[in-house]
Structure formats: structure tokens, C-alpha cells
Amino acid sequence: MSGDHSTYNPTTGFGKWMDSRLPLMRLTHDSFVSYPVPRNLNYAYTFGAILSMMLVVQLLTGIVLAMHYAASTGIAFNSVEHIMRDVNFGWLLRYMHANGASFFFVAVYLHIARGMYYGSYKAPREVLWILGVVILLLMMATAFMGYVLPWGQMSFWGATVITGFFTAFPGIGETIQQFLLGGFAVDNATLNRFYSLHYLLPFMIAGVVVLHVWALHVTGQTNPTGIEIKSKTDTVQFTPYATIKDGLATSVFLLVFCWFVFYMPNFLGHADNYIQANSLKTPAHIVPEWYFLPFYAILRAITFSIGPIDSKLGGVLAMFGSIAVLFLLPWLDTSKVRSAVYRPWYKLFFWLFVANAIFLGWLGAKPAEGTYTTLAQISTLFYFAFFLVILPVLGLIETPRRLPNSITEAVLAKRSGSGGSKPAAAAASPETRG
Template sequence: MSSDHSTYQPTSGLGKWVDSRLPLPRLVHDSFVSYPVPRNLNYAYTFGGILMVMLVVQILTGVVLAMHYAADTAIAFQSVEKIMRDVNSGWLLRYMHANGASFFFVAVYLHIARGMYYGSYKAPREILWILGVVILLLMMATAFMGYVLPWGQMSFWGATVITGFFTAFPGIGEPIQQLLLGGFAVDNPTLNRFFSLHYLLPFMITGVVILHVWALHVTGQTNPTGVEVKSKTDTVPFTPYATVKDALAMSIFLIVFAYFIFFMPNYLGHADNYIPADALKTPAHIVPEWYFLPFYAILRAITFDVGPIDSKLGGVLAMFGSIAVLFVLPWLDTSKVRSAVYRPWYKLFFWIFVANAIFLGWLGAKPAEGVYTALAQISTLYYFGFFLVILPVLGLVETPKRLPNSITEAVLAKKAGNGGAAAAAAASPETRG
């Protein structure tokens, strides 16, 4: 797909002049107009475009907010309130940025789930998948540092707890924590460091996103069947076929986003963050933002020692391991069939995994005591078991359904039913040969 000859033709003298010196219009045309995509893409494939829009929203609102924010513990909280009250449309910018982080994670989690369901991480797209996981890590770091900036109670104590995780590592833990904090406790140097990094990381994310899109255009887009493109009849131009789908899904997504901004702006936040940070007053229940709750539950699920590894270090390793395992996912799945559509057992275990991840998020918001701890341990066991046991074994013992010979055959079968599938199979060059 990526080797197709460019169809861009400049229509004016200026266009020809620019194209011969800096072929940016050609790049845009080849990437977003004539670029061939599988003809059976569904709405699950629209979250990549949504994420691009949300990244632009976050960068633009963040740049303007940074013009009015003061990274000083004495006035940081007041500067945020000033933005809300005195800056023209400051309340809108702040709510767009804060809720935008949540909706960014909604889209990226759905994007990852789609990739897992349709096997988008399998060869030859391993680097494409790894770059996506790198983007997820950078997003998490950016979101955590941004949550500290309002300098409310949950900001302060969240930073204290999260940076305290590094002390679990013997020898190197405390120096790393002090480097992050700029001292021995969360204070003004910490706020300055986090503000600088929070401003920088989105531009790093943009760079990795460019690599991610580049890798996508080299290997080509996957599709719900998991069958590679075999002929031009399997594809359609990106515009208008994919753009119309993207535009509709993006419109619905942005309508929901706008509803939260204007009618429920603080629903996804925490009330304690409207209280100025106080190092002498600990909140009753310290919790991170909702998009970190599944990993927070995994951290707290490890309440026992494993040999020389105590429970604190074990919890930190499990939390980081829950992300690290995604990097090796392409090699853990031993099945040669990509799509869950043709893997009945994998489809079952996948949906259990999704329900388990949501359940972990719910447990992360609960106190780490009693039955909640036991349930978190069971859910954590399934989380890692899915990657380390179920996927490798399932690929060896599962009998998948018959794959279509081509994307076109799958499309015709869906339109015409079983009779159409038989006719399409009979007409297919592969079956005739």
C-alpha cells in the first residue's frame, strides 16, 4: 500500500513551483486524500483521528493557560483561580484542558482495545504498536505532572505518594525521588520541574505521533478481518470514505466532550483539589485521576512479600509491569490469526479482560482494605494471566474460524449473507487457482 505511486497533480503554476521545492501539498494529498485504506474499516478505526484532534486541543489550551499560570507554591492555587475568574474565557480554557485530559485517555484506551481485538500489534506492525505504547507512557507522565499544577490538596498529596514509589527501589530509589522533587519533599522546586516537563512532554508526544503515523503508512492499515490487502479492489481512497466516518465519530465524541465542559466540568475531578495544598493536613482518601485507577489498584493489590522483594517493591513492579507487558504483546500472542472475529475463545477472554480492567478501575477508587484487597488481587492475577498465560496457550490450542480469501470477499459476504459468501469464494482468484 505504501509503495503506490503518487497521484497528486499540481493545478497551478504556484503549486508546481512549491511541489518541486517543498512537496508538502503532495505529502498531505498522499497521506490524507488518495491514501488507500481497507474498504471494510468500521467506526472502531476512527479513534486515531480523534486522538489527533484531542492532542491539538490539549496543546493549544495548554499554551494559553501557561501564559497566565504561576509556577510558585505561594500563588499557584490563586493563579488558577485567577484564570477561572479574570482571564477572558479562562474558565473555558481550563475546563477544556482538564476534561480534555480525561477524554484523551478515553480515546486512547478505546484505541488500544481496538488494536488488541483486531490484532493490530501482529507482524509486520510491531514497531507501530510499540510506538503507541510509548505515546501512552508519555501521556501518563504528562497527565500526572499536570494534575500537580493546580496545587490543591489532591495535587500535593498525589505527588507525594506517586514520587514516593521510587523509594521502593533499593539504592537508587531515593536519589531518583530527590531528583524529581528537587529536594527532600514536595515543594517549590517540584512544582517548577513538573511545570517545565508538563509543557515539554506534549511536544515529545507530537514527535512520537509523527513516527507512529509514518510507521502506519509504511505497513498499511489493518482491518476487522485481519486479512492483508491483496488487490486494489480491497481498498478505497482515504477521502471521502474514511474521512466521512472519522468526521461523524469525531462530531459525536466532541459533542459529549462539550457536554462535560459546559454541564459537568468537575464531574471527572476531585473535590479536594479545590482546597489549597496543606502539608499538615492529609486527605482522608488519596486517589489519582480516574484514568490511573486500574494501575493504582494493581499497585495496592500486592500486600505480601515474595522472597527478597517486599510488598512495597512488589506493588511498584506490578504497576510498572502492567504497562511494560504491552511492549512485548506482539510476541506473547502465538496465534497466526489476527482478528478476534475469527477467534471465538480469544474473543471471550478479551471481553473478560475489558470487564476486568474496568473492575480494577472501580477497585482503585475504593479503600485498600477488606474484600476490596482480595478482589484487586484476583483481578490483578487475571490481568497478567491474560497476557502471560492465556494468549500464548490459546494461540496453540484454539481452532479459529475460516478466514475470507480477501477483504472484498468478506465485504460481499456481509452484504449478501451466506449465499453471497459462497458466491464470492467461488469467484475469488485464490479459490479458482
């Protein structure tokens, strides 16, 4: 894909002069206008554009909010109230930024689910997938540090609990915790560090996004069939075909986002964060933001010791392992067929995995006791079994459905009402299996 000849042709003297010195317009044209994309892309492939929009929203609103925020434990809470009440459109900026974080995670989780469903992590796109997981980690770090800044009750106690996880690591745990806190407890030094990092990390995310898009343009985009592009008839230009679809999906997503900003701005937050931080009063239930709840449930599911690993360290390792396993996904899936469209058993287990992840999120908001703990342990077991057992085994024993010979054939078959979904022979050739 990266070796395709450029079709950009500057028509003005200045354009030709600039193109020979800094071909920025050529790069833009080749990347977002004439770039060939599979002709069968559906709306599940629009979340990249949605995420780009949300990143811009977060950057712009965050920069303006930073102009009015005071990173001091004595006035941080009041400075947020000052933004809400006294800064022109400060309430709008604050609500856009706070709800924007939630919608950012909605889009990224759907983007990851689409990649898993259509096998976008398979060769030669392993680096593309890994960069995406790096973006997810940076988003999580940024969101956690941003949640501390309002200096409400949940901000303070959330920071206390999360940084306390690092003490589970023997020997170096307390040193890491003190480095993060800037002392022995969550205080002014902690707030300053988190504020600094929260401002820096989004620009790191933007840099990794550039690498992510670059890697995408080198290997080319996948499609619902999982078949590589074989001829020009399999593709259309990015503009106007993909851009119109991206524009429509982005507009719909933005409408839903605006509905929350204007009509339910606090629905996705926690009421306790409108109470100023008090180190002497612990909230009844300390819970993170909703997008961390599945991982929080995994953390609390480990209530037993395994040899020298006690329950606290085991929970922390399980929580970090639930994200780390995503890095290994391209090598854990042994099937040669990419798309779940042609893998009936994988499709079943994929939707069970999605349901299980949502269930873990629900459990993360419940008290860590009784039946909730047992259910969390079962769900955690399935979460890791999906990656470490089910995917490797399915790739060896599953018989995929017959794949079309090309993207064009799949499109024409769909229009004619035949999906080419008859099971393949058990001894299918490597070409037929993808």
C-alpha cells in the same frame, strides 16, 4: 503500501515549482487524500482522528493557560482561580483542558482495545504498536504532572505518594525521588520541574504521533477481518470515504466532550483539589485521576513479600509491569489469525479482560482493605495471566473460524448475510489461518 505511485498532479505554476523543492502538498495528498484504506473499516477505526483532535485541543488550551499560570507554591492555587475568574474565557480554557485529559484517555483506551481486538499489533506492525505504547506512557507522565499544577490537596498528596514509590528501589530509589522533587519533599522546586515537563512532554507526544502515523502508512492499516489488502478492489481512497466517517465520529465525540465541559465540568475531577495544598492535613482518601485507577489497584494489590522483594517494591514492579507487558504483546500472542472476529475463544477472553480492567478501576477508588484487597489481587492475577498465559496458549490450541479469501469477499458476504464463520478444519493450511 509505501511504494505506491503518487497521484498528485500540481496544476499551477507555483504548485509545480514548490513541488520540485518541498513536496509538502504531495505528502499531504498522498497521506490523507489518495491513500488507500481497506473498504471495510468500521467506526472503531476512527479513534486515531479523535485522538489527533484531542491532542490539538490540549496543546492549544495548555499554551494559553501557561501564559497566565504562576509556578510557585505561594500563588499557584490563586493563579488557577485567577484564570477561572479574571481571564477572558479562562473558565472555558481550564475546563476544556482538565476534561480534555480525561477524554484523551477515553479515546486512547478505546484505541488500544480496538488494536487488541483486531490484532493490529501483529507483524509487520510491531513498531507501530510499540510507538503507540510509548505515546501512552508519555500521556501518563504528562497527565500526572499536570494534575500537580493546580496545587490543591489532591495535587500535593498525589505527588507525595507517587514520587514516594521510587524509594522502593533499593540503593537508587531515594536518589531518584530527590531528583524528581528537587529536594526532600514536594515543594516549590517540585512544582517548577513538573510545570516545565508538563509543558514539554505534549510536544514530544506530537513528535511520536508523527512517527506513529508514518509507521502506519509504511505497513498499511489493518481492518476488521485481519486480512491484508490483495487488490485494488479491497481498498477505497482515504478521502472522502474515511474522512467522512472520521468527521462524523469526531463530531459525536466532541458533542459529548462539550456536554461535560459546559454542564458537568467537575464530574471527572476530585473535590479536594478545590482546597489549597496543605502539607499538615492529609485527605481521607488519596486517589489519582480515574484513568490511573486500574494501575493504582494493581499497585495496592501486592501486600505480600516474595523473597528479597517486599510488598512495596513488588507493588511498584507490578504497576510498571502492567504497562511494560504491552510492549511484548506482539510476541506473546502466538496465533496466526489477527482478528478476534474469527477467534471465538480469544473474543471471550478479550471481553473478560476488558471487564476486569474496568473492575480494577473501580477497586482502585476503594480503600485498600478487606475484600477489596482480595478482589484486587484476583483481578491483578487475571490481568497478567491474560498476557503471559492465556494469549500464548490460545494461539496454540484454538481453532479459528474460516477466513474469507479477501476483504472484498468479506464485505460481500456480510451484505448477503453470510459471515463465513464456520469452524475451520483442525489441520487448516497456513494460508487459511492467516
